[in-house]
Amino acid sequence: RRGLFEKDKLAVASLLAFSILEDKGQLNSLVLKTMLADRSNSDPMPMGEELAAWLPEDQWKRIKCLEDDLFEAVPAFQDFGEKISNDAEDWMNFYNHEAPETMEIPSSEMKGLSELEKMVVLRALR
Numbered sequence: 651r652r653g654l655f656e657k658d659k660l661a662v663a664s665l666l667a668f669s670i671l672e673d674k675g676q677l678n679s680l681v682l683k684t685m686l687a688d689r690s691n692s693d694p695m696p697m698g699e700e701l702a703a704w705l706p707e708d709q710w711k712r713i714k715c716l717e718d719d720l721f722e723a724v725p726a727f728q729d730f731g732e733k734i735s736n737d738a739e740d741w742m743n744f745y746n747h748e749a750p751e752t753m754e755i756p757s758s759e760m761k762g763l764s765e766l767e768k769m770v771v772l773r774a775l776r
Contacts (some may be wrong), residue, residue: 656694662756665727668682668687671720676725677766678724678764678766678767680719680720680723681720681723681728681766681770682766683723684719684720684770684771685766685769685773687717687718688712688773689715690708690711690714690715690750691712691714691715691718692711694697694710694711694714694731695710695714695731696716696734697710697731698735698738699734700735700738701734701738704742704745704746705734705741705742705745705763708774709774709776710731712773712774712775713730713731713775714730714731715774716730716770716774717730717731719772722770724763724767725766726759726760726762726763733757733759734738734757735758737757739758740756740757741757743756744756744775745775749762750772750775751768751772755771
């Protein structure tokens, strides 16, 4: 008998769905690869004191990596770290919320993100 372990079924179903959407051209491949890779910038610019009070260094490195990897494909990610710094209190509330996926992304420049792009933001922050 061969099959999937119960714990692996969601991952396989997600990868299959992503593959189908990518083949149909309904998914940005770079955004998907960025989400799946979950990279972080090894030497980012330091964050401000206001952010350092609530945002762990690992999340800051991921945010800066999103900025580096996606700013050309998704203009909303250009200066992403600066956008978070400018709206630090709103982002702190978003970060600390029990279910941030149910909330609007705080920065007005980030309002037009696709669902996958929102998932990338959530993954970077969690």
